[in-house]
Amino acid sequence: MALMDAIMDLQALQAMPVGAAIAIGCLAVALGGLSLWLIRGYTNDQQKRGSNLPPLPEVPGLPVIGNLLQLKEKKPHMTFTKWAKTYGPIYSIRTGSSTVIVLNNNEVAKEAMVTRFSSISTRKLSKALKILTYDKCMVATSDYDDFHKMVKRHVLTNVLSPNAQKRHRCHRDTLIANTSKGLHVHVEEHPLQAVNFRNIFEPELFGLAMKEAVGSDVEYVYAEELGTSLSRHEIFKVLVKDPMEGAIDVDWRDFFPFLKWIPNKTFEMKIKQMDMRRQAVMKALIKEQSKRLSSGEEMNCYLDYLLSEAKNLSEKQMAMLLWEVIIETSDTTLVTTEWAMYELAKNPKLQDRLYEEIRRVCGSDKITEEKLCQLPYLSAVFHETLRKYSPVPVIPLRYVHEDTELGGYYVPAGSEIAINIYGCNMDEKHWENPEEWNPERFLDETKDHMDLHKTMAFGGGKRMCVGSLQAMLISCTAIGRVVQEFEWRLNDGEEENVDIVGLTTQKLHPMLAILKPRN
Numbered sequence: 001m002a003l004m005d006a007i008m009d010l011q012a013l014q015a016m017p018v019g020a021a022i023a024i025g026c027l028a029v030a031l032g033g034l035s036l037w038l039i040r041g042y043t044n045d046q047q048k049r050g051s052n053l054p055p056l057p058e059v060p061g062l063p064v065i066g067n068l069l070q071l072k073e074k075k076p077h078m079t080f081t082k083w084a085k086t087y088g089p090i091y092s093i094r095t096g097s098s099t100v101i102v103l104n105n106n107e108v109a110k111e112a113m114v115t116r117f118s119s120i121s122t123r124k125l126s127k128a129l130k131i132l133t134y135d136k137c138m139v140a141t142s143d144y145d146d147f148h149k150m151v152k153r154h155v156l157t158n159v160l161s162p163n164a165q166k167r168h169r170c171h172r173d174t175l176i177a178n179t180s181k182g183l184h185v186h187v188e189e190h191p192l193q194a195v196n197f198r199n200i201f202e203p204e205l206f207g208l209a210m211k212e213a214v215g216s217d218v219e220y221v222y223a224e225e226l227g228t229s230l231s232r233h234e235i236f237k238v239l240v241k242d243p244m245e246g247a248i249d250v251d252w253r254d255f256f257p258f259l260k261w262i263p264n265k266t267f268e269m270k271i272k273q274m275d276m277r278r279q280a281v282m283k284a285l286i287k288e289q290s291k292r293l294s295s296g297e298e299m300n301c302y303l304d305y306l307l308s309e310a311k312n313l314s315e316k317q318m319a320m321l322l323w324e325v326i327i328e329t330s331d332t333t334l335v336t337t338e339w340a341m342y343e344l345a346k347n348p349k350l351q352d353r354l355y356e357e358i359r360r361v362c363g364s365d366k367i368t369e370e371k372l373c374q375l376p377y378l379s380a381v382f383h384e385t386l387r388k389y390s391p392v393p394v395i396p397l398r399y400v401h402e403d404t405e406l407g408g409y410y411v412p413a414g415s416e417i418a419i420n421i422y423g424c425n426m427d428e429k430h431w432e433n434p435e436e437w438n439p440e441r442f443l444d445e446t447k448d449h450m451d452l453h454k455t456m457a458f459g460g461g462k463r464m465c466v467g468s469l470q471a472m473l474i475s476c477t478a479i480g481r482v483v484q485e486f487e488w489r490l491n492d493g494e495e496e497n498v499d500i501v502g503l504t505t506q507k508l509h510p511m512l513a514i515l516k517p518r519n
C-alpha cells in the first residue's frame with residue numbers, strides 16, 4: 001500500500017538535487033530510445049514465451065519515466081480504477097524501470113492471491129519501507145517463508161486468534177467505555193460544539209495497542225538513547241504518526257535502481273532518524289515493562305509471551321514484532337470507524353434504522369460483543385464502509401518470482417503486482433451503484449452476516465489479514481455504542497470533507513459532528 005502511494009509523490013522528484021536532475025534529464029533523452037526498445041523487447045518477449053496467450057494491455061506512458069507523471073496525485077487506487085474502464089480489469093503500467101501489473105476486479109485479484117499465490121508470494125518494498133520494516137521483519141511485510149510462518153504463529157497465539165482476543169476482551173471493553181465517556185464529557189461541557197470523534201477514539205485505540213503489545217498504557221517513558229522522557233502523546237507520534245508518514249515517502253531511486261549511485265541524503269537521513277527514534281522508544285518500553293514482568297507483575301501481553309516463547313529472536317526483531325501490533329491496531333480500525341460515523345451522521349434515516357435495530361436487540365442494556373451476531377444491520381454498516389472506503393486501498397506490492405499467468409495473460413517473472421482493492425470494491429459489474437454508501441446491499445438473509453469475506457477489504461488467501469476479527473469487534477461495538485447513546489449529525493460544511501490522506505484511506509479532515517444524547 002505504501003509504495004503505490006509513494007509512487008505518486010513527485011515531491012521527491014521535485015526535491016531532487018539539481019545535479020541529479022540534470023543527470024537524469026540527460027539520461028532521460030539518452031535512454032528514451034533505449035526505453036522504447038526495452039518496451040518493444042518486453043512485449044515481444046511476452047508474446048514469445050507465452051505464445052498462446054495474448055499480451056497484457058498497456059497504459060501508454062512516456063519514455064523512461066513510464067506512467068509516473070500520470071500518477072502524481074496521491075490516490076493511485078482511484079487512477080487505477082479509472083484506467084480499468086479503458087484497459088480492462090488487468091493491465092500493465094511502468095513506474096520508471098519497473099513493470100507493474102495492476103489487478104482491478106475480484107476474479108483476477110483472487111487468482112493472484114489464491115490460485116497463483118505460489119508464483120507471487122514475495123514482497124517488493126520501497127527504500128523507506130525497507131528501513132521502517134527492518135528489511136521485512138514483520139508479519140505483514142515478510143515474504144512467505146519460515147520466518148513469516150513463525151512470527152504469524154506468535155502474533156496469532158498471543159494477540160489475534162479468537163482465543164487470544166477473548167483474553168484481551170477487558171481492554172476492548174475499557175476502550176468502548178472510555179470512548180463513550182469522552183463523548184459524554186464533551187457534550188456536557190460544550191453541548192453546541194461539534195465533536196472531533198478522532199480526538200477521543202484514536203488515543204483509546206493506541207492505549208489498547210500498548211496493553212496488548214507491552215502490557216500497559218504507558219503514560220511516559222525515559223528513552224536513554226534519546227536522553228529524554230517522552231509523554232504518551234510523544235510516544236504515539238514516534239511509534240505511529242511518523243512511521244505512517246514515512247512509509248509513503250518516496251526515494252526516486254526506487255523507480256530507477258540503475259541510478260542508485262546518485263546520493264539522496266535528505267531522504268535517507270529523514271527515514272533513518274525516524275527509525276532510530278522508534279527503535280529507541282521501543283527499547284525503552286521493552287526495558288521498563290520487562291522490569292515489571294520480572295518483578296512478578298501479571299501482564300497478559302505479547303512482550304511477556306515473546307520473552308518466554310521466542311528466545312531465538314534478536315532484541316531488534318522482538319521490538320519490530322511488538323511495534324507491528326501497535327501500528328496495525330492504531331490505524332485501520334480508526335479509519336473504518338470514522339468513515340462509518342461520517343456516513344451515519346450524513347444519513348439520518350440509515351442511522352435511525354441502525355438505532356432501532358440496536359434498541360430491539362439490546363433494550364436498555366448497553367451493546368456488548370455478544371450481541372453483534374444478532375445485529376445484521378450493524379454488520380452491514382461495517383462491511384459497506386469497508387467496501388466504499390477500502391482502508392487498505394492497494395495491497396503492498398508483490399513480486400512475481402517465476403513466470404505465471406493471470407486473467408488469461410502471460411505474466412513474466414520480475415513483474416510487480418498491485419492488487420487494487422478499492423478498484424475491486426468499485427467494480428460496477430459486481431456492485432450496483434458502487435459510489436453509493438448503501439448498507440442494505442449486505443442484508444441478504446441467506447448469507448452469514450459475520451462473514452468477513454464479503455468485500456476484498458481484508459485481502460484473501462494465505463496473506464489475508466489476521467487482525468480482521470479484532471477490527472470487526474472494536475469497530476462494530478464502538479459504532480453500536482455511540483449510536484445507541486447519541487444522535488449524530490454532521491457539522492455544517494462537513495459533507496464536502498471527503499478527501500483522504502496517507503498510506504491508508506484516512507479522512508484528511510477529522511470528522512466533526514454535533515451530538516444529541518438519546519434518552
Ligand code: HEM
Pocket residue numbers: 139140141152155160325328329332333336390391392395396456457458459460462463464465466467468470471
Ligand atoms: C479494518 C481494519 C483492517 C483492514 C482493512 C486490514 C487490511 C489488511 C489487508 C488488505 C491485508 C492483506 C495484505 C496482503 O495481502 O498482502 C492485511 C494483512 C495483515 N493485517 Fe490487516 N487490516 C485491518 C486491521 C488489522 C489489525 C487490527 C491488525 C493487527 C492488530 C492487522 C494485522 C495484519 C497482519 C499481521 C497482516 C499480515 C498477514 C499476513 O501477511 O499473513 N490488520 N490487512
